[in-house]
Amino acid sequence: MRRSVLDDWIRQKEGWAELSREKIEAMQLKKINLLLAKTKQKGKFYQYLPEKISSLEEMKKIPLLTEQQLITNHRGMLLLSQSEVSKIITMYSSATTGQAKRLFFSASDIEKTVDFFACGLQEIASKGDRCLVWMPANTENSVGSLIARALGRIKAEALICSMDETLDAVADFVINKKINCAVAMPFKMLSLMRYADKTGKSLPPTSVMISADSAPPFLKQELGERYALQVIEHYGSSESGLGGALECGAKNGMHIRENDLLIEIVDDKGNWVQKGETGNIVLTTLSHEAMPLIRYQTGDNGALSAYPCRCGSVLNRLQNVYRNATANEMGELNAILFLQKNVLDYRMLRKDNRIRIEVMLMGKVDREKIKEQLQRVVLQKGWGARVDVHWHVEKLSLHKPYYQAKRKIIAE
Ligand SMILES: [Zn+2]
Missing domain, CATH: 3.40.50.12780 (ANL, N-terminal domain)
Structure with a gap:
């Protein structure tokens, strides 16, 4: 090793x-x-x-x-x-x-951060590789831009994908650009792999660095075993200087x-x-x-x-x-929902004491049972007095990932 x-x-x-x-x-x-x-x-x-x-x-x-x-x-x-x-x-x-x-x-x-990234990225990429950068890269020093700069230093090509694309567009981008490795957020990567699997798109990447949000063991296991990806987890925060x-x-x-x-x-x-x-x-x-x-x-x-x-x-x-242990958000909901193979994505919104959970499905799930589990967690955490769950099944190809950054409760 x-x-x-x-x-x-x-x-x-x-x-x-x-x-x-x-x-x-x-x-x-x-x-x-x-x-x-x-x-x-x-x-x-x-x-x-x-x-x-x-x-x-x-x-x-x-x-x-x-x-x-x-x-x-x-x-x-x-x-x-x-x-x-x-x-x-x-x-x-x-x-x-x-x-x-x-x-x-x-x-x-x-510069120290770019230098660290250029070293760390060698766990998933080397000279001549074509790497998806699916991280915010809209300004010169945003994290995606720094990763792209670091990839350049190890002579790998950075292919930056907007955070605002549909999963369908990202899958096509990965295929058309012959991308063979990726840097992405954990649950977005999971959604992308599930979407591609469901729609019969064969994605070429063999390795992925996941970062910027919690990555529970079940997620890493699915990416590794079901989708045969070499998964390397990175822990960093703005406070640590990103790396x-x-x-x-x-x-x-x-x-x-x-x-x-x-x-x-x-x-x-x-x-x-x-x-x-x-x-x-x-x-x-x-x-x-x-x-x-x-x-x-x-x-x-x-x-x-x-x-x-x-x-x-x-x-x-x-x-x-x-991550984010003090706010203690999303961990249990991630497990309830993403352990269902037919869940593509979800988000949670709060208005006053009403919680709305929107779930994007790719197939059948036991809706009543999941709803009960979700309600139990929301009430237990004291997030709200009422929970509505909305199930979406239509227009899979139009779905954009619900979250652009770390998963959390969205205040309406
Ligand atoms: Zn080691």
């Missing part, structure tokens, strides 16, 4: 002959101390931080950074002048009553980009949990120059692997990642 591509990338970047845990952790400590010195000098917000820590264990003494603090203080967390900012990501979180969360990146921060952690061929967790990120797993009180135990994912961006985050609570859950990877990598792995 091939070792994770990240190992050699980090080894080369740091100019080391060999990679080891000791070296990685010493490098992280050094980078954290450089960061602490810089925030003392320039960061208005980060004045509460210590000047220096003497071991990674001492990270525990630093207070966690909440999403609300990030929303309130983003300007004070910026270490560069506004003119040195190349990219701003603005997000509206449902968990925080629609306030804007802003993240700033410099040209050098973006984060990446599966290797062993498919037993995602190796962390540890030269740029320190990931801690903590319990509800903020204490470290044992390796192998699930807790909250806390993120420190070690090399971002515009707006580094120090002990940011991502709201995602996961575990650090307790055992070394079969691929031989020494990099820590993230396992059992459950």
Whole structure:
């Protein structure tokens, strides 16, 4: 089995002959101390931080950074002048009553992400491959554009597909462009493969990198076994600078980009949990120059692997990642609906205390039973008092994926 591509990338970047845990952790400590010195000098917000820590264990003494603090203080967390900012990501979180969360990146921060993508994409693509980029690519520094740039560096061709196309158009695009690998969001990829299967379109890709939303085991299993795709999962977020952690061929967790990120797993009180135990994912961006985050609570859950990877990598792995754990949306509904092979897609909308779930079907399902299960989850979560389920069966070829980004409840 091939070792994770990240190992050699980090080894080369740091100019080391060999990679080891000791070296990685010493490098992280050094980078954290450089960061602490810089925030003392320039960061208005980060004045509460210590000047220096003497071991990674001492990270525990630093207070966690909440999403609300990030929303309130983003300007004070910026270490560069506004003119040195190349990219701003603005997000509206449902968990925080629609306030804007802003993240700033410099040209050098973006370059680091492209460099990471160019390395990581080699898990699914190599020179001469033709790769579908089914991610937002409408601006120069949007994630799809950065992936396309990274593919160029490994001499693979990026074929960008609009997020606003029908599944039928995407399937034809993949066939006509002779695409053999893909980067896509997990459930969109599942919908595409199901649609193509149902309509007799044979799609050529043999590998896919899935990213930007939860990817439960049943989804990866269906893509891998039923559609014979080599599936590589990537975990990243806007806060991590888009790139984060990446599966290797062993498919037993995602190796962390540890030269740029320190990931801690903590319990509800903020204490470290044992390796192998699930807790909250806390993120420190070690090399971002515009707006580094120090002990940011991502709201995602996961575990650090307790055992070394079969691929031989020494990099820590993230396992059992459950995204958006604080908002706790969609996971159970995804399972109820997408475990039905005849469900192509669905979305959930909320108006006051009324929930409407629209389901796009490709064939028969037990509607009464599914409706009961959906109602139970909605009532249990307290999302609404009334649930209507609308079943759509018509005009399959006109269906556009309901979600362009992460699946969540849509407020009407
Ligand atoms: Zn591995």
